Amino acid sequence: MATQGERGAGQGMPDGRSEGSARAYELLEPLVRAATVRVHAPSGGYDSSGNSWSGPTWGSGFFIAPGWVLTCAHVVGEGGAAVRLVGREVAITFQSGNAAGNGAASGTVAGRVDCVLPERLEGRRPGRRSLWDLPDLALVRVLAPVSHACAWLTDRPRPRLAEVAYFGCTEDLGTPEITGRTTRLRGSAGNGAAIRLGGEDEIEPGMSGGPVVDLATGEVVGVVKARRHTGGGGLAVSVVQLRTLPLVPATGQVGTYRRVMQAHDLYHYDEHRSDLNSRRTWTDVHDELPAPDADPFGARGRLTAGERTTLCGLLAELPAPGSSEAVRALVEEARGQEPDPSAPAPLSWRDGLGLLRDPPGGEGEAAAMLRYATEVSVAVHREPPSPGADEELWDWVRTTAERLWRRLRRELAERRARGLAEAAGRRRAAAAQAVHQAHGASPRAAAALPAGPSVLLEAWAHGWEDVYDWRVSVLTGPGRVTPVESGVRATLVALPEALRAPLAEAFRRCDTHEAAALLEVAVAPELFGLAVDEWPVAGGVPVGVQRPVVLRHPADGSDPQEAARRWARVQAAPPADERADCAGGRPRSPSPRWLAGLADNTVPVHCRAPGLEPTLGSLLAVRAAGYGVAVCRRPPPDPGASCEPYHRGLREEFTQAGRGALLPQRFQALRSRLHGADPDAYWAAGVALIWNDPGRPLPEDEPLQGDL
Secondary structure, three states, rough: HHHOOOOOOOOOOOOOOHHHHHHHHHHHHHHHHHEEEEEEEOOOOOOOOOOOOOOOEEEEEEEEEEOOOOOOOOOOOOOOOOOOOOOOOEEEEEOOOOOOOOOOEEEEEEEEEEEEOOHHHHHHOOOOOOOOOOEEEEEEOOOOOOOOOOOOOOOOOOOOOOEEEEEEEEEOOOOOOEEEEEEEEEEEEEOOOOOEEEOOOOHHHHHOEEEEEEEEOOEEEEEEEEEOOOOEEEEEEEHHHHHOOOOEEEOOOOOOHHHHHHHHHHHHHHHHOOOOOOOHHHHHHHHHHOOOOOOOOHHOOOOHHHHHHHHHHHOOOOOOOOOOHHHHHHHHHHOOOOOOOOOOOOOOHHHHHHOOOOOOOOOOHHHHHHHHHHHHHHHOOOOOOOOOOOHHHHHHHHHHHOOOOOHHHHHHHHHHHHHHHHHHHHHHHHHHHHHHHHOOOHHHHHOOOOOEEEEEEEEEEEEOOEEEEEEEEEEEEEEEEEEEEEEEEEEEOOOOHHHHHHHHHHHHOOOHHHHHHHOOEEOOOOOOOHHHHOOEEEEOEHHHOOEEEEEOOOOOOOHHHHHHHHHHHHHHHHOOOEEOOOOOEEOOOHHHHHHHHOOOOEEOOOOOOOOOOHHHHHHHHHHHHOOOEEEOOOOOOOOOOOOHEEEEEEEHHHHHHHHHHHHHHHHHHHHHHHOOOOOHHHHHEEEEEEEOOOOOOOOOOOOOOOOO
C-alpha cells in the first residue's frame, strides 16, 4: 500500500477529544469525504459487476479545484522506480456530485500527473518502504469534465498546533471507503515542510495523500504522508508547500500554482453565491463551527466566513501579482510589521491574506485585510483586469467596512484616493516611455535590468579547507536584506545541491511576469571560479541560462565618488574593452596609475583563472580603482590555447550591446547559446560578469562561522 512505514497499533476515535472538536468533525466530515478520492491503477473501466472500486488501492487524494487532485508523489509512484511520474495516467474514484450522502453514486475518471515536488524525484527516488523526499506532493489533472466537490485550503503560512481530522481510503470492512480519524498536530519537521500527527489513532494503509483538516478553522492544512513504524500517528505535508511549484518567469504565463489557486477560490466563491440548491457549503460550515473560547479581537476583529470567501473570490478575479515581493510589500504596509520571511514566498493575492492573520495591535485582522484589499484594488497590473473587477473589489471593501470603525472607513477612502493618483502617474510615465520608443528610441533601451529585488548568494571559504559557508538572501534595496536560508561547511561538490532549494525559494520571491530576477554572487575574487551559472535549479536548465548572473565582491578602499562616476558612465555609454591581465597573450599586472588613466566607460577584461596571479592581483587593483564592471572567466579547457577568440567575441558583444547597462542580459543570452551548442559561442565558456552596483551596497555582516 502507498502509506509509508509499518502499520501501527490502535483503533477507533480518540476518547479525549473536546466537545467543540467533536461537533466540528460532525459538520466537516461530509464535505471532506465528498472531496477525498481513491487513487489506483487505471483499469480501463468498471469490472463486470459495475464496481468502480475494483483494483488495488495506491493511496488517496482530494480535489482542491475543479479538475485538480492533490496527492503524494509516492502515491502516483506506486508500481516501481522505473516509471516516470510526470505524465503518468492514474485512476481517480470519487464521490460524484457536490456532497456525500446515502445513495450518492461514485465514479471513476482518468487523471494524468501534471507535476511532482520535488522535481528531482523523477531522477532520484528512495527504495521501497523508504520515505520519499519532502515535500512529496503531486498534482493530478483530471482528463474529463466531472461533477465533484473541492476542499478548502488554508492560506496560513504555518499550521496551528490544533486538533485535526485526517481522511483517506481504508478497507476496514473489506471494501474500500473514505473514512476519517482525529488527532492533534504535534509540531513540524523538515524546516516546516512536514507536520507531525499525534498518536491518538493510526494511519491505515491507503490513507497517504488524504487531507488533514484543522477542526477549529475548517481548513485543509496538510496531506497525509507517512505513519510511524510503531504506534499511531505519523507525518503530513503542509499544503503551503504547493507554493514551491516551479514558476514560469519572463513568459507572461500564469504558473500552475496561481492557476490552481485561482480556480480553487472561484469554485468556493461561486458555491457561496449560488441559490440553485440548498446544499451546505464549506463557507456555511465555517460559520457554524464552534467559536474559540477566547478571541482577543472579537467578532469585529475578524472577517466572517462569507466575507473571507467573497474576498478570496474577488482577488481571484484580478490578474496575478507581478512578484512575491509585491505581495509582501502590501502585507507589510497593511500589517504594520514585516511578515515572516521564513515561510514559502506568497505567490497569489490570496497568500497575502494568510500573512495578515493575527496581526500585532488591537484592531485585528479584518482591518488589516481591508487595508490590503484596498491597496490591491489600485495596483497596476501587467495586463488589465476584467472590466470592473477592481471596482467591484473596492465596492466590497467599502461596504464591509461599514460594520467596523468610522476611522477605518475614512482611512481606507484616503488610501484608495492616494493609490488611484499614484497609479495614474505610473500609467502616464509608461505611456510617455512608449511614445519615446515609438519615435526612434533604441529598442535596446527597454532591455536593461528591471528595477526591483534581486537574489543575493554569499559564500565564504574556510581557510585551507575545501568547505564553504553560505547564505541566500533577497536584496530589496540599499541596506535592506531579507534572509532566506544559510548553511555552513558544505563541500564544493555538495554546494549546488545544498543551495538548490534556498535559491529556488529566493527566485520565487523575486521573479515577476516580466523578467527573471538577477542573481548576485558575492564572493572573494579567488572564488570567482565557482561555476554558479552552470548549477541546475529547475528542470535541469542551468541557472545562468534562466536568468542574469553576476559576480560581486566588497569594495576595498576605492573612492566612492570615483566608483559612482565610472559606473554611471559605463551604464550609459558603449563599453570599451581593455585587457587587464594579459598583453599580446602574455600575463601582466596592471598598475594603479595605468588603471586610473583609462576612459570612464572602460570594462577591464581578464582572460586567465581568477584565483591565480597575476589575475587575482589585477581583479583587486581593478576594484580598488573604482571599476564596477569587469569581466573574467574560469580556466579554459586548454590553458595553452590562444585567448584571442575570447577577446574578439567580447569586443563584438560590447559593440552590439551599445551601453553597459545591457551586459547582464547579453551574457545570459551568451550562456543560452552555449547551452544550445552554438559553435559561434564556444569562446564564451566560463565567462563571468563582475557587476558592483554602488547603488546596491552589499550587507556588511560578518561571515557565518562553522563548527567551533
